[in-house]
Amino acid sequence: MFGQVVDAKLIKGKLTISWKGLIQVNFFLDHYGRNWYMIEFTSEEDVDVVLEGRPWYVKG
Secondary structure, three states, X not given: OOOOOOOHHHHHHHHHHHHOOOOOOOEEXXXXXXXXXXXXXXXXXXXXXXXXXXXXXXXX
16 A cells, blocks of 8 residues: 555455455455555455456555
């Protein structure tokens, strides 16, 4: 995440809503300091869906 500080719960919630029906399995969000987050998927297909241009922005 770059820009303003955003709470991890907000990020997880917004992405869950954005990806509902697009990804097959739940994902994990890890916070690594002030503005660094990692999203972990358990399905390679879900990674492909997200990387192919599905929404992944939170608050713009």
